[in-house]
Amino acid sequence: MEAMIEAYCKKLKIGRTFYQGYKEIQAETHEAFLLELLKREVEHREIVSKNRNLKAANFDVMKTFKDYLFGNIQIPSSITVEDLKAASIVGKKENLILYGPVGTGKSHLAIAIGVEACNQGKKVKFFRTAALVNQLNDAKANGELRKFMKQLGKCDLIICDEWGYIPFEKEGAQLLFQVISDCYEKRSVIITTNLEFSKWNGIFYDEKMTAAIIDRLIHHSHLLVFSGQSYRLTHSTINC
Secondary structure, eight states, rough: HHHHHHHHHHHHHHHHHHTGGGGGGGOSHHHHHHHHHHHHHHHHHHHHHHHHHHHHHHHHHHOTTOOOOOTEEEEOTTSOOHHHHHHHHHHHHOOOEOSTTTSSSSHHHHHHHHHHHHTOOEEEEEEEHHHEEEEEEHHHTTOOOHHHHHHHHHSEEEEEETTSSSSSOOHHHHHHHHHHHHHTTSSEEEEEEOOGGGGHHHSSOOHHHHHHHHHHHHTEEEEEEESSSOHHHHHHHHHH
16 A cells, blocks of 8 residues: 555655655544645645755855844844844845944844745855856856856845955956846845945946946845944954
8 A cells, every 4th residue: 555655656746755654643534634644745845945945055154043133233224123034125125235344243144134035935045255256257258157147047035245355357347247237126135245335446446337236236225234343353352
């Protein structure tokens, strides 16, 4: 009997988890038994989907909102802490610009939002911005730029960490501009940076391009300003 069940599930492309453990289900009616069986399968698929999304996001480290402190962040009235924790920007196709000194929790917040988005079934990609530019350059050199851009186009959220920490070559800057332009009103972008807008021209070397990318980012965007000392520096001093 179980061999036939397995064969039918395989034919219907249903995993073994659908029927494994069915003998443990306590139900008074056939309908209740079937409902519990289907519920278990849905829960299993949700877990698999979350894990797949988290792996595909390529986070450097996993960060959540557990014990995260918002005390050193100036949050605009256009968004709340609850909105951030719920990753509500992703559904609204809004952007976040996280600005402030190194080590003040910008990357942690960006990743925590990305993790929550993954848990909600959203597709996320995390990049160190310099690494993203390198991938864009390599994709273009190998004739695979369209394929790479298509992959980015399937995302609901793109996180560009350490924006402006390293200057780019002109071609790389133009490719990064293309990515941001393609995201406009289609998907959300989170940027972490320690550079104020007036210094972004040092990244793109072109005033018109700089103005255009800022215009696309700040529309439908929230600017969070971080302050305080570096968490890593403070704690390394304490431990000395």
